[in-house]
Amino acid sequence: MSGHIPAQDRRVRLLLDSGRLHEADVAFDELIATGVNRVGEQWNRATVLVHRAWLSWRLNRIPQALELAAEGWTELDSDQPAGKSAAQTISILGNLLETIGHRASALELMTLAVQVARKAGDPETLAHCLVRQASALIFRSVARDVESAERLFTTARDLFDEALLVVDKGQLQRVALAGGARALAGLGRLPEADRLARRSLELSKQTDDWFCMAVANWVLAVVHRDEGDLHEARTFASRALDNAESIGDTMQMMRYSLDLAAICVQLGDAVGEAAALRRTVRASGIAVETLQEGLGQALEQRRVAVQAQRMATAAQEAAVRDPLTGLVNRLGLQRQAPVLLETTASQGRIPWLVLLDVDWFKDVNDLAGHAAGDATLQEVAHLLRRECRADDLLCRWAGDEFVVLLVDDAEDPRHAGPVVAERIRAAVDRHDWRLVLGRTRQPPTVSIGVAGGPAKLDHLFAAADIALYRAKRAGRNRVEIDRGDPEQDRPEIQGG
Structure with missing residues (x-):
């Protein structure tokens, strides 16, 4: 995300992707304490807000994520979006909605972001938007029927290929390599998929990028499974799941644990299958608990807002009342x-x-x-x-x-x-x-x-x-x- 958000915001993202979750949590608290208005005029406020909303979601701070996302969306001129900042903002919003599960709107936003980015003429912005849309299509592909999956894999591969034409370093390159490899594996082009995944894995290890390591190991598990080498597939799938658990990515954890369980079934490894399914249940439990707590906080804050609004209406008739608490002022x-x-x-x-x-x-x-x-x-x-x-x-x-x-x-x-x-x-x-x-x-x-x-x-x-x-x-x-x-x-x- 370099060039589009402040350095301290990027640091939180890097801490998350390297599995240093406690440090990321502390750094994010410091980030929020500074306020958006103090990040500098060179940064687009809407982009910073929605990126922080995405970071909040990664840190399981659901109400805060929704509040920041709503504020950022409001800041965005959505009638006629233009420019690289608008493209980034729309793309991050789409990525957040995809993660939440609001998929229809998510894909529309990410597609729009690519269009805006093309017109903006900024290669890095375009690459970011292409990778987000392609990554969403990859995760949709693995849950679809063969015909739909092939179409989605093809579209994703084209998007990743275009991104790799304009970016040749950093995490963006690593994600595009791993994502492109998964698309190729889905299309049956296993040798090419293996080569790209190993390249992404090598680069990820050099930078302690566990997020990309997780994706690359997952792709290698798929490649070896489709080649019939189930023991190697199980090894790579287990590594992918370990990486996903280290960074606390529940979406990856559920996907990889299910794939690991399926590979163990093919191997006749009942113990491995049971262990993988327990990790699936644990990942699902974490996701449900997070959403339940977030819903509880959101409902409580909504209750307070409604109650405060009613009190404010009554307080307008009596100047001696505090509109927030309803107490005497x-x-x-x-x-x-x-x-x-x-x-x-x-x-x-x-x-x-x-x-x-x-x-x-x-x-x-x-x-x-x-x-x-x-x-x-x-x-x-x-x-x-x-x-x-x-x-x-x-x-x-x-x-x-x-x-x-x-x-x-x-x-x-x-x-x-x-x-x-x-x-x-x-x-x-x-x-x-x-x-x-x-x-x-x-x-x-x-x-x-x-x-x-x-x-x-x-x-x-x-x-x-x-x-x-x-x-x-x-x-x-x-x-x-x-x-x-x-x-x-x-x-x-x-x-x-």
């Missing part, structure tokens, strides 16, 4: 608090102000996306409602800061400010955040400052703010109570 707190404080003082009871801040909230937005950040704030608001009484005043003060103004009940110590604050902190700490953020995210916590006594709102807030600073300074995820310390204005806390 700063204006609402400033209007309602004096009445509550005056009533409390007249009854001889103690008012408490609980000020809480979500720890490291910026990391949630940077690494998981703003939809997940909004969902996190929504969940915090939900937990506040659950842990407080109906007549307590709940407020989203600003950003990730919330205020609870409550009245101490002398007959029930469960409603004292410090007790409620600790209950809120524990509820957030124990909450199951996986549906909102997935399994790989650090669960959010809150730091809380508490102040009480017969005072005006600004005095209570200032005292609680100092206590909150102490909670942050002491390690976060804790409650601190105002002790009347003569501290100055708190320093700014970095990272939330």
Whole structure:
């Protein structure tokens, strides 16, 4: 993909294809944290977005992949696409849809991308688009009847041949060699297929490109199977499956494990067949679990979006409501608090102000996306409602800061400010955040400052703010109570 996306994006792709999945995951987090707007004007925003969507899918981050893909697709001028960036964007989108299983639209997009690339006159862009379309046809060919397969193999071979005419190095060449070899094997031209596959395998080993190694070994397995050399076919098929498992490519894993099982059947190797089928089931399980978790996250974020939209509509009628969480906003707190404080003082009871801040909230937005950040704030608001009484005043003060103004009940110590604050902190700490953020995210916590006594709102807030600073300074995820310390204005806390 060189020349079309930033170097740091290409690095994630190389880490994935060399089987260094953990490093790729970490590098991608760093990449997302920078934001698309900071990659530089020389890069096309739509192309970067859809490529990152494809990387997200490879890393099993389904909701993030869909969000990035939708944003990139929106950025693209799809009415009259033109130029090499448009061709790349459309082609990557088609490749992503093919991987997802939306195959009708995928092939249309990849075919369109080739047409746009031809008009753009950029050889490298054309080669990328040709290889993606041809690779999709190869995987379709192996699942079709003989007549359809022959037509698809022929088309794929022509596309790979054209790509090899304009590119003679790098991964693009290795993929075109291996893919072209598979097309030739499908057409029965086994000696040519063997030669191209071995060339691709040799180049792939030199660069630790396990993706291309997997494809080349698969082709050699097919060649030896069709030549009747089943023992060699089993060896190459096993290597191909090992390579696919190393890079976590479930589509390759399922295809190669099924082929390995079929070869073992021909050999009468029942043990090998059972082992291959177990690997097929494992690959299918990984794919299903990933999609289920992704669907759960997508549904949860959609639920939050729908709920937020309903709240936003209601909030337009009342300026004192926060449209995201539905809680009272700063204006609402400033209007309602004096009445509550005056009533409390007249009854001889103690008012408490609980000020809480979500720890490291910026990391949630940077690494998981703003939809997940909004969902996190929504969940915090939900937990506040659950842990407080109906007549307590709940407020989203600003950003990730919330205020609870409550009245101490002398007959029930469960409603004292410090007790409620600790209950809120524990509820957030124990909450199951996986549906909102997935399994790989650090669960959010809150730091809380508490102040009480017969005072005006600004005095209570200032005292609680100092206590909150102490909670942050002491390690976060804790409650601190105002002790009347003569501290100055708190320093700014970095990272939330």
